[in-house]
Amino acid sequence: MGEDEDKGYTVDDRRYLHQSEEEKAKLRQQGKSEEAAKEALVRINKFRMEVVPEGHMLFIYNTDRPGVIGAIGSTIGKHNINIARMTVGQEKERGQNIILLTTDTPVTPECLKDVMALEIRLTVKAGNEENVVAGTIFGKYEPRLVRINKFRMEVVPEGHMLFIYNTDRPGVIGAIGSTIGKHHINIARMTVGQEKERGQNIILLTTDTPVTPECFKDVLALEHVAMAYQLEL
Numbered sequence: 001m002g003e004d005e006d007k008g009y010t011v012d013d014r015r016y017l018h019q020s021e022e023e024k025a026k027l028r029q030q031g032k033s034e035e036a037a038k039e040a041l042v043r044i045n046k047f048r049m050e051v052v053p054e055g056h057m058l059f060i061y062n063t064d065r066p067g068v069i070g071a072i073g074s075t076i077g078k079h080n081i082n083i084a085r086m087t088v089g090q091e092k093e094r095g096q097n098i099i100l101l102t103t104d105t106p107v108t109p110e111c112l113k114d115v116m117a118l119e120i121r122l123t124v125k126a127g128n129e130e131n132v133v134a135g136t137i138f139g140k141y142e143p144r145l146v147r148i149n150k151f152r153m154e155v156v157p158e159g160h161m162l163f164i165y166n167t168d169r170p171g172v173i174g175a176i177g178s179t180i181g182k183h184h185i186n187i188a189r190m191t192v193g194q195e196k197e198r199g200q201n202i203i204l205l206t207t208d209t210p211v212t213p214e215c216f217k218d219v220l221a222l223e224h225v226a227m228a229y230q231l232e233l
Contacts, residue, residue, distance in 0.1 A: 055084070056106045060099040060115065064090060071118050072099065079111040117146065151193030151202040159188070160210045161231040164203040167224040168194060175222055176203065183215035200226075 058076075062068050069088065076083060085102040107115075117136060124131045134147035135157070145155040148163075162180075166172050173192065180187060189206040211219075211230055220228050 054102070056103045058099075058101040058103065058107050058112075058115075060101070062097050062099065064092075064097050068097075068118070069099065072101075072115060075114050075118060076101070076103070076107070076111060079108060079114070081105055081107060081111060145204075148193065148202055150195045150197075153191045153193035153202070153204065155191045155204045156189070156206070158206070158233045160207045161233060162203075162205040162207065162211050162216075162219070163229040163231065164205070164219065164225060165227040166201050166203065166222075167226065168196075168199045168201050169224050172201070172222070172224045173203065176205075176219060176225070179218050179222060180205070180207070180211070180215060183212060183218070185209055185211060185215060 060072060062072075069086075073083060073086070082104040083101055084104050087100045089098045089100075091097070124133075132147065132149055133145070135143055135145050143157055145157045146152065164176060166176075173190075177187060177190075186208040187205055188208050191204045193202045193204075195201070210232070216228065216230060219225060
């Protein structure tokens with residue numbers, strides 16, 4: 001970055017230099033030095049924005065999609081937390097945003113959890129039936145499947161996957177694992193979502209190799225297994 005010939009400040013520091021004397025005096029009255037004032041113009045990686053670094057702040061990285069910023073604001077508002085300032089920096093090359101929020105009161109752990117869990121939701125209706133699938137993005141590029149109807153879980157949607165609906169009974173998960181193992185298929189990951197009201201589970205398996213038709217037939221034949229679906233991603 002270039003240097004200011006007179007002051008020796010970098011380009012990112014020029015906000016203070018170009019303020020009026022009245023604005024500078026106000027900053028000094030508030031006990032802010034020139035060094036503190038210079039920090040008002042910041043850069044985070046390739047994201048450029050102008051932010052006053054004070055108060056209760058929340059930094060959010062998100063994919064640049066319609067409705068995301070509104071969803072974040074609504075989620076925070078549901079926790080009765082007021083957003084005083086919002087600044088959005090964009091990195092078009094990677095389709096990403098960084099959102100910097102300043103709130104009047106601290107963001108609670110419950111609110112932060114809800115913001116992190118913001119979902120991309122798909123609802124499919126057929127006749128009287130309605131099915132909901134929801135996912136989210138962890139970090140920068142880590143998709144997760146977080147909901148199927150009322151079942152909550154955290155699943156990496158990739159590879160050879162098997163979805164199993166079963167009644168919640170002791171030994172069912174073990175029987176499923178043993179049945180798949182008999183066909184020499186290794187289970188890499190297993191996630192179980194529970195719906196206590198109806199006494200049901202949904203089991204999502206990822207296997208190292210595809211589930212064969214014979215193995216799939218044996219899983220469906222197990223007691224307490226209601227339905228099963230295969231998915232290749």
